Amino acid sequence: MKKIDKAEYEKRLNKITQIFEGLVVHADEQATYRCPYKNRFDHCTAKFGCRNQRKIDEGTGLLCVGDDKLDYRSAWETDAPDQTAESQGTITCDGKVYQLTPGKTVFDYADDLTVQVPTSCFRTGQCHECIVEIKRGMDSLQPPNEAEAFLRDNYRLACQAVVLDVDKDIEFTPLRRTPRILTHTVTNDDEALELNPRVTHSDGVVYYKDEPVDRYRGHLYGLAIDIGTTTVVANLVDLENGKTVSVSSFENPQRFGGSDIMNRISYDGEFQGELRRSLIAALNSEIMEMCERHNFVRQEIYEIVVVGNTTMRDIFFKQDVQSIGQKPYKSLIEHEYRDGIRSTTSLTEKTRRLGIRANPKAMVYSLPLIASHVGADVAADLIAVDIASQDEVIMLVDVGTNTEVVVGNANRMVAASCPAGPAFEGGGIEYGMPAYPGAIESVKWNGSEFSYKTIDAETPQGLCGSGLISLLAELRRNDQMSPKGVFAERKQRIIPLLPEHGITFSREDASNLAQAKAANYCGQYIVLRHFGCAPENITKLFLAGGFANYVNLQDAIEIGFLAPVPEANVVKIGNAAVAGATAVLLSEKKRSTVEAFVKNIEHIELETTPDFFDIFVEGCQFKPMV
Template identity: 55%
Template sequence: MSHLKFQGKILPLELDKTIFDYADALKVRVPTSCGRSGECHECIVEIKEGQKSLNKNTDAEKFLQNPSYRLACQAKLTNTDCSVEFEVLRRQPKILTQSSVSRKIPLDKIITKKDKNIIRNNKVLDKFKGCIYGLAIDAGTTTIVMNLIDLETNETVTTASFENPQRFGGSDIMNRISYDTGNFSGELQSVLLSAINFEIGEMAKSQSFHRRQIYDVVIVGNTTMRDILFGINSFSIGQRPYKSLIQTEFEKGLRSTTSINILAKNLGLRIFPEANVYSGPLIGCHIGTDVTAGLLATGMDQRDEVSMLVDIGTNTEVVVGNKNKMLAASCPAGPAFEGGEITFGMPGYDGAVETFKIEKNSPVIKTINNENVEGICGSGLIDLLAELKKTEIINHLGAFQGPSDKYFFTKSPDMYISAPDISALAQAKSANYCGQWIALREYGVSPANLDNLFLAGGFANYINVENAINIGFIANSPLSKISKVGNTALEGATLMLVSKKMRNIAEDIVKKIQHVELETAPDFFEIFVDGCMFQPMSQNPSTATN
């Protein structure tokens, strides 16, 4: 018998019911603002199984070029021949919302209260109505995290996080650029604004305030995510020299900064209409405001010692240096370690294998929240590769040593890592390796001589550092010098939200940073090949290989 399936829940199939009808029955939140007419394009869902049981795409769904994605209000059961499984695009993976670093905040509020008025830049913005809130948003390629801040106390009221719903346009920035500059320009901006507005509404309900009591917003993200969200044509970021139109205008002297200020009503954020939305300065090319925020959070602009910040993701960013000089590089790692391109890979949802060991020749696994195994996420993949190498099931090239071309990391149910999976992971790993290695070499410091290695981002927070070093995923620095610093992008965005001085410091930081183009290194190919090997990074900054 065929069923409708959603996250382990099962309902009988009924003709003419839409996926939205089933979402209602399951009490699943699916955003919409058009009365389910298909006009708002907000209720996108992923059809994981059973497309043949649904009607053909309607005119309202033309923007969805991948057949795995439908609008919940438009996808209707036309037959019950096979089961249908769907997933919402607002799943909440294991997302890191906190940072382990903190910086003293100057007492220079941007939004203040005087008498019964709310003041910005010495002008009355609104009458005081009980609270003054602001939003700090980290708009990542994979996940979105939002801090609601009380601007009177600088305290975090609540934090929300959700998967970036833009993934129907591609899992990495280059695919997003291709989609955004094609026939459906504006769709990615629209769906993300809708998701943020939806989450603002949920915050307002849970904290009992009105969304119009949000008076200031800071948004950070990589260059592509920022430009798409602010409605800026992203085509130039996908072509050499990979620069935003904003950066090009800045370099031509047409603007004084690469930061953005826009009113909420003009961007489409449903908060106080005259609230300012600020996004800090870009570092350059693919390295965006999220890394600027990370440098603020870690205080690298204040440090005499040489540190390296590595913000790991689908596009890993690396900055090495101190208060006098910094070098930055961008590494297009792709989605392999975040669940893409791997047979049983998945993001960090419940049921994902997050740790792995081989004990007495048998796999020992732990899943997120100890749920039944659904697949394996990035931290589990790093453990798996390290254990396979340590037990000589694979060699340093990633090749299986025995007759089999796969290894089963669980037999209940049967799930494995294959030779093609390892090849994809090797190339993704090498992108991270190249960014760190070339930046270190250009700066003239070896991994062992770094004073600090800051691992930023949610993914980095959950990895086994020793395993990551042993396969060459991160620089081979002493463990005593390595710190998992959490979501520094969100922490830095929060600093810029509550302090004008922090915004000014951010503007000064980017002026000190030199951008390093990895592909221009004369021995880039040799370094990339070396990075594909499952072994620790060399300590010699003058050569690419051991």
């Protein structure tokens, strides 16, 4: 038997993959516009009425006059129940309102409201992409069917959720919403980045390192992606000049699996693959939108650098994450590294094996983990602030559902992760919400009522993280709440914050925020103490993350959310994780640097600290850290 030439086999396999991928993309695009009931003779084969049907010669059936440019589905006529009687209920999404009529799905109403809901299965319930959160009116919908068995709480598939009761109001929201994003990052401008990507081209050939991967099509693009528990941010980067071409951001669609890491881990154990499936679908949709906006083809994306906390990263790379949710809270990848099986905790894989729509030979690289829940995103943060060249002691606080804290310099670094939970991102707070238009981002007490400022100056809908910190500081500053979260009127359980908009703040809200704040407090206090540095001796406190970028520093320090570092030493650096990922994408030197320094970072398990409980109780109080 003739020996198989592996190189030739790989070449042919890649060629076949490219052909079929092109067919799939073309089919996906065509399916949106060309009706499946329209045959090759442009005759309609549907057994139901449609406004695009026209009679032709006797015996030859019906002609389809759809132009294949607009979505055909709105022309279909169904045997819906009599809709002559006007209903009392409405359906709402993103402030848009539509009158309810029976027999329609939430997806149908999304069309009516011009709200974009992703799908790739023609609304059959198979792709699991059209997940929506039902904010009101869950009882008005047909009960979940088998296709929705993987969903919990108030989450439904829009294509399967049929409205039955049209006399009660319904409100829904898609999971892929766009929050207020940071399109800038403040990093170390003193060091010019050495442009040395792994992807280059010469004489019409594209190379990954020294291996030819494609013909040169006109662009060399890469993606730097930060997968956060709440938000996903992606930079499209020109690898030839180092410039960021586009920044995209959307809400992590995995929220149906829980708002925090531990819930996501539990969910993935029960419904393995569903979380990853939703994320990959959202990323691919974003990539195709980038292609359309900037007039290039996805095959021109040749490398992707991914960062995220340990759980988010490992789910993306198809890893089992159950070990991260159990003591000692380490990834299987970290266990293998500690056991000497791996030389690094970084991961590399081909895009086609991960299902990412890019060049089939493109590679996906993830920065290494630090330890436990302190993941690749923090490693990227440290690249962004160039900690490897810092002589004086600096502090990094990346605020999020899991807040990470690092104190150190080029010679020594100490890190910890604080399971803060989603309270400061709206989770568990009656009128809490992420940073979307209409979120209250700051409040002031003027002696008789609260004034406020909302994102995009829209009508207030709730409080985002910066607004909650602002409110807590104002309540303390004006003696309306004690350090322990008790309102001035001791029997009072609810403060009518904005009565005209029905927005309130309760003792229960204050309690949830106190516990979330205490987690942040513990992380900062214990890491500073372990390193042996007082807050006033920190030369720079780098605040990373979208939430932290909008926080009022004085408010945050007064309630003990941040260590009392002199405000002049605090630098808000925006989305440092995606900036660090971008630097690694563009520089082989940065990649080597991060691989080296993460191995020497000291990691602290906060809960093993002997006086952890005492520190946590102290941190629950709304007062400055001492």
